[in-house]
Amino acid sequence: MPSDFGARVVQWQRRHGRHDLPWQNTRDPYRIWLSEIMLQQTQVSAVIDYYQRFLARLPTVQALAEAPADEVMALWAGLGYYSRARNLHRCAKLVVEQYGGRFPGDPALLAELPGIGRSTAAAIAAFSAGVRAPILDGNVKRVFARCFGVHGHPGEKAIENRMWAMAEAALPAPGPRQSEDMVAYTQGLMDLGATVCSRGKPACLEDAARCPLSDLCVARREGLTAVLPTPKARAPIPERSTVMVVLRHGREVLLRLRADSGIWGGLWSLPELPVPALPFDAEQAEGDALAFGRAFGTPARAAMVAEMTHVFTHFRLLIRAVRVDMAALALRDGSGVGGVGGVGPGDASDTGAAAEQWRWLSLDRLDELGMPAPVRKLLAGEGLPQLF
DNA sequence: AAAACGGGGGA
DNA sequence: TCCCCAGTTTT
Numbered sequence A: 001m002p003s004d005f006g007a008r009v010v011q012w013q014r015r016h017g018r019h020d021l022p023w024q025n026t027r028d029p030y031r032i033w034l035s036e037i038m039l040q041q042t043q044v045s046a047v048i049d050y051y052q053r054f055l056a057r058l059p060t061v062q063a064l065a066e067a068p069a070d071e072v073m074a075l076w077a078g079l080g081y082y083s084r085a086r087n088l089h090r091c092a093k094l095v096v097e098q099y100g101g102r103f104p105g106d107p108a109l110l111a112e113l114p115g116i117g118r119s120t121a122a123a124i125a126a127f128s129a130g131v132r133a134p135i136l137d138g139n140v141k142r143v144f145a146r147c148f149g150v151h152g153h154p155g156e157k158a159i160e161n162r163m164w165a166m167a168e169a170a171l172p173a174p175g176p177r178q179s180e181d182m183v184a185y186t187q188g189l190m191d192l193g194a195t196v197c198s199r200g201k202p203a204c205l206e207d208a209a210r211c212p213l214s215d216l217c218v219a220r221r222e223g224l225t226a227v228l229p230t231p232k233a234r235a236p237i238p239e240r241s242t243v244m245v246v247l248r249h250g251r252e253v254l255l256r257l258r259a260d261s262g263i264w265g266g267l268w269s270l271p272e273l274p275v276p277a278l279p280f281d282a283e284q285a286e287g288d289a290l291a292f293g294r295a296f297g298t299p300a301r302a303a304m305v306a307e308m309t310h311v312f313t314h315f316r317l318l319i320r321a322v323r324v325d326m327a328a329l330a331l332r333d334g335s336g337v338g339g340v341g342g343v344g345p346g347d348a349s350d351t352g353a354a355a356e357q358w359r360w361l362s363l364d365r366l367d368e369l370g371m372p373a374p375v376r377k378l379l380a381g382e383g384l385p386q387l388f
Numbered sequence B: 001a002a003a004a005c006g007g008g009g010g011a
Numbered sequence C: 001t002c003c004c005c006a007g008t009t010t011t
Helices: A005-016 A029-039 A044-057 A061-066 A069-076 A083-099 A118-129 A138-147 A157-170 A178-196 A218-222 A282-294 A348-354 A363-368 A373-380
Strands: A239-249 A252-257 A297-311 A316-329 A358-362
Touching: A005 A157, A005 A178, A029 A044, A029 A083, A029 A118, A044 A069, A061 A083, A069 A083, A118 A178, A138 A157, A138 A178, A138 A218, A239 A282, A239 A297, A239 A373, A282 A297, A282 A316, A297 A373, A316 A373, A358 A363, A363 A373
Parallel strands: A239 A316
Antiparallel strands: A239 A252, A252 A358, A297 A316
16 A cells, blocks of 8 residues: 555545535534435435435434424435435434434444444544544445455455455545545545546546546556456356257248247247256157157158357356258148248147247248347358258 | 445344 | 345446
8 A cells, every 4th residue: 555545635635626515614414424325325416406405404413303204204305215314314313312412423433323334434524523534435446446456346245354454554644634634535535436437437548647546556557447346246147948949841941939028029939849857868859859840740850950058148048959850741831932831730729819820931031030149040050060 | 237336134 | 244135326
């Protein structure tokens, strides 16, 4: 930790930070606390009007403590995260009861109050009493992750602990100006994260001089601003599998129109065998595919021919393909290549209203129908020379 | 559609 | 103590 880290942030804040927000330039803990709670998960621009209105109506913690819950909720309505408002009200009552209406200056005591965690407690103590305590909100985590090259999701306990240690070490040195420095430092970290070291496009990419930490910043030096902070690891997505039947007669294959809803809704796809029992049994699948083919005529042979994985956002689909070559067809619409078959296999009357739509399509005309990408790829034989 | 967010609350 | 959630905005 460079010894001048805190001083850099303090100086930057004094010259380039924000100084005229409605909750700045006061040491009234009530006003500061109210702003910090409103600013949790809510942007400055959205908070300002609510803040002014709330303060005008309930200017002190005593007034808030005595207000009916309905009024508090009405003043909060539109800000969202309403448990914040309930905690706010509870907290005001506790401050009046336990502390005679005066917020404690000790961050550890503040953090025991409802709605106030460690970071919010430190912010309140720093702004209202100049206490030398570190904040660690999302903005600060982003600044630290980049500046000090911290890999790993900041939501992980180990990473967060490291960052709290950094936050302690980064504080400006104690001194005669500590109180003013802590106000500027705390606001400076927030402003830096919100306006310069933003998530999407940090200002240093355009102009390094915009950031007082750019010459220290590991992420900037190594070109890692886009990958730090490390996003939360996604749970490994589940894998599903299916067996698709490529029923072939000459250059034509049988397609099935999928239901409008669900995966690949409304697209023409290959027929699929009922979910195979695990472990996968190729011979059984081939047998099932032959049986399926018999509904359409006389199958000559069946063979497993391809395997591919398609990745969706929420699962991976392992697609196996079994090719069935038809020696003769029983059910044809007779209109030639590409003609639309109505219903099948069997009569519409067999299956009632839920009759499925089938059709034959020439492999030379794959472009003519809306098809799931992996199915199109499969039929086009991409990377699957053994298919046809 | 997914990630982020700070604190609460349950295991 | 750890982990996950609530509830909303942003990307």
